[in-house]
Amino acid sequence: MEFVLLAIIVVAVIAVFQGVRTVPQGQIWTVERFGRFVRTLEPGLSLIVPVVDRVGHRISIQETVLDIPEQAVITKDNAAVLVDGIVYYRVMDVVKAAYQVAELGKALEALAMTNLRSVIGSMTFDETLSKREEISQQLMTVLDAATDPWGVKVTRVELRKVEPPQNLIEAMNLQMTAERRRRAVVAEADGKREAQVLEARGRMEAAEMDARARERLAEAEAKAVEVVARAGAGAGGAALSYFIADKYMAALKGIASNPSAKTLVIPVESASMAGTIAQAMAALSATSPAGGPQVPSAGPFAPR
Numbered sequence: 177m178e179f180v181l182l183a184i185i186v187v188a189v190i191a192v193f194q195g196v197r198t199v200p201q202g203q204i205w206t207v208e209r210f211g212r213f214v215r216t217l218e219p220g221l222s223l224i225v226p227v228v229d230r231v232g233h234r235i236s237i238q239e240t241v242l243d244i245p246e247q248a249v250i251t252k253d254n255a256a257v258l259v260d261g262i263v264y265y266r267v268m269d270v271v272k273a274a275y276q277v278a279e280l281g282k283a284l285e286a287l288a289m290t291n292l293r294s295v296i297g298s299m300t301f302d303e304t305l306s307k308r309e310e311i312s313q314q315l316m317t318v319l320d321a322a323t324d325p326w327g328v329k330v331t332r333v334e335l336r337k338v339e340p341p342q343n344l345i346e347a348m349n350l351q352m353t354a355e356r357r358r359r360a361v362v363a364e365a366d367g368k369r370e371a372q373v374l375e376a377r378g379r380m381e382a383a384e385m386d387a388r389a390r391e392r393l394a395e396a397e398a399k400a401v402e403v404v405a406r407a408g409a410g411a412g413g414a415a416l417s418y419f420i421a422d423k424y425m426a427a428l429k430g431i432a433s434n435p436s437a438k439t440l441v442i443p444v445e446s447a448s449m450a451g452t453i454a455q456a457m458a459a460l461s462a463t464s465p466a467g468g469p470q471v472p473s474a475g476p477f478a479p480r
Contacts (some may be wrong), residue, residue, distance in 0.1 A: 194226040204270045208232040216270055233274040239266045239331060242289045244399070257299035259310075261335040262472060263319065264287050269327025277326045284323060288333075291318045301340070308335050 198221055199205050205217040209229050217224075217231070224230070246260035265284065268271045279284050295314050296304055304311070316333040323330060 178362050191226040197222045202238045204235050206232040234268045249293050249296045251301045253300045258339045260337050264332040265330045268329045272327030
């Protein structure tokens with residue numbers, strides 16, 4: 177009798193332990209009765225019928241990260257690239273995730289690899305390298321639609337690596353180096369051409385300014401000659417001799433005022449020049465009106 181009572185107590189304890197279930201936070205369990213789904217267990221303490229009921233699937237409802245294994249993908253222009261990535265997903269319907277697909281993780285991984293090849297295969301190599309965001313967005317849209325019957329929501333897809341093979345990398349480096357050299361040569365040629373254009377333009381402007389200066393100087397000389405001619409119309413050649421002598425004396429004064437000149441040699445012809453000056457002054461004095469300005473005497477250069 178005591179043995180039967182002890183057996184009953186043991187069975188009761190075992191039944192209690194089998195009927196009490198503690199579901200951790202972030203998970204939902206399914207309950208099966210004789211192999212058929214009957215209900216789900218929320219996080220916390222729950223009771224099930226021992227022997228009759230059992231826990232079927234333990235499903236995590238937290239956001240889960242799934243690695244997409246590295247694989248070689250052929251682009252639209254027949255270039256091979258190595259691609260891998262990660263998929264973030266969350267179970268929204270526990271019953272569908274438990275009973276609509278077997279091994280959810282493997283099924284989602286295979287689906288991601290297949291669609292990744294499809295998306296990249298529709299792009300060229302350059303587009304694959306420059307449009308990562310677009311590839312991720314397309315892949316997320318396709319995966320989200322495909323996993324909806326499984327009760328799964330794909331929240332984000334990221335490409336970790338899009339890498340061409342080594343020989344293609346070397347070819348790209350050579351192409352980049354050649355392009356940089358071409359740009360440097362073009363820039364240098366443009367700089368030289370611009371410098372030559374500016375230099376030629378500067379020479380033209382300088383030549384134009386010099387021509388204008390010479391033209392104005394010629395005009396001034398012509399006006400001066402005209403004024404001298406009008407001034408000497410009354411005195412004739414004597415007036416012209418006076419002006420020539422005046423220029424000659426100014427030149428001698430400039431030579432004598434030079435600080436580096438220690439000795440001034442006056443040529444023999446200076447005597448005749450002095451006589452010419454005296455004659456010119458006398459002629460101008462004779463022709464000058466009364467009361468007008470008088471021409472000074474020749475001074476020491478007068479002939480003796």
